Amino acid sequence: MNSMPLWLSSLTFAAAGGWLAATMFAAPATSKEPRFPQLTMDQLDARQKPLGEQIMKVSSVGIGGPYNPMIRSPVLGQRLFDLFYYLRWETSVPTKLNEFAILRQWRSQVEWFAHAPLAAKAGLSADIISELKANKRPSKMAEDEAVVYDFVTELTTTKKVSDETYARAKKVFNDQQIVDLTAVAGNYVMVAMLLAMAEETVPPDKQEPFKPGEP
Numbered sequence: 107m108n109s110m111p112l113w114l115s116s117l118t119f120a121a122a123g124g125w126l127a128a129t130m131f132a133a134p135a136t137s138k139e140p141r142f143p144q145l146t147m148d149q150l151d152a153r154q155k156p157l158g159e160q161i162m163k164v165s166s167v168g169i170g171g172p173y174n175p176m177i178r179s180p181v182l183g184q185r186l187f188d189l190f191y192y193l194r195w196e197t198s199v200p201t202k203l204n205e206f207a208i209l210r211q212w213r214s215q216v217e218w219f220a221h222a223p224l225a226a227k228a229g230l231s232a233d234i235i236s237e238l239k240a241n242k243r244p245s246k247m248a249e250d251e252a253v254v255y256d257f258v259t260e261l262t263t264t265k266k267v268s269d270e271t272y273a274r275a276k277k278v279f280n281d282q283q284i285v286d287l288t289a290v291a292g293n294y295v296m297v298a299m300l301l302a303m304a305e306e307t308v309p310p311d312k313q314e315p316f317k318p319g320e321p
Contacts, residue, residue: 142178150177157177157183157187164191171220171301171306172186172300172304176300198283199286202229205225206255207294210255210259211262211298215314215315215316216308217297217298217301222315230251233245233246239316240320243255250278253271258287
């Protein structure tokens with residue numbers, strides 16, 4: 107395996123604090139007022155506080171990333187938190203492949219900042235991550251990795267899964283895993299939308315994974 111690229115090495119600290127830690131420090135890319143100022147626990151009202159307390163149990167740095175806008179709609183936020191929790195920590199899909207599916211979604215700066223280190227920590231090779239970042243189909247994938255890439259790519263670009271790709275998936279995954287893989291793919295499109303709408307960014311002193319003009 108090739109050595110870990112510099113851009114990925116610089117992001118590896120994100121894995122230590124979990125997926126929320128990497129998004130917690132988000133600040134607007136410009137000097138304008140943030141669309142959703144960062145909330146703290148003492149600012150939450152009676153409807154928001156129970157969800158905030160649950161978030162704090164899985165985050166060592168507070169309320170951040172998609173949770174910051176999400177908590178503004180506490181009933182929806184609770185439903186989404188339960189979904190996020192399952193898809194991150196209880197899914198039937200192996201962690202490496204789950205993170206691979208997340209990276210295959212929208213080229214979100216925050217998601218890539220948070221999840222590229224988590225994918226590497228889970229065992230996804232640096233070569234695969236680098237080629238995926240370059241918007242290329244990775245050239246050296248194990249069969250289960252290739253199935254995830256092709257399954258998620260077809261589903262998100264053609265809005266369907268061909269019989270051939272589905273048959274390949276059935277050889278690698280059971281029914282629950284196929285359902286969970288589909289759900290995590292769709293979920294992180296929604297997360298990317300929340301982050302984009304709220305203009306959440308990577309920490310102000312850190313480099314964004316994608317430079318202007320990159321595919």
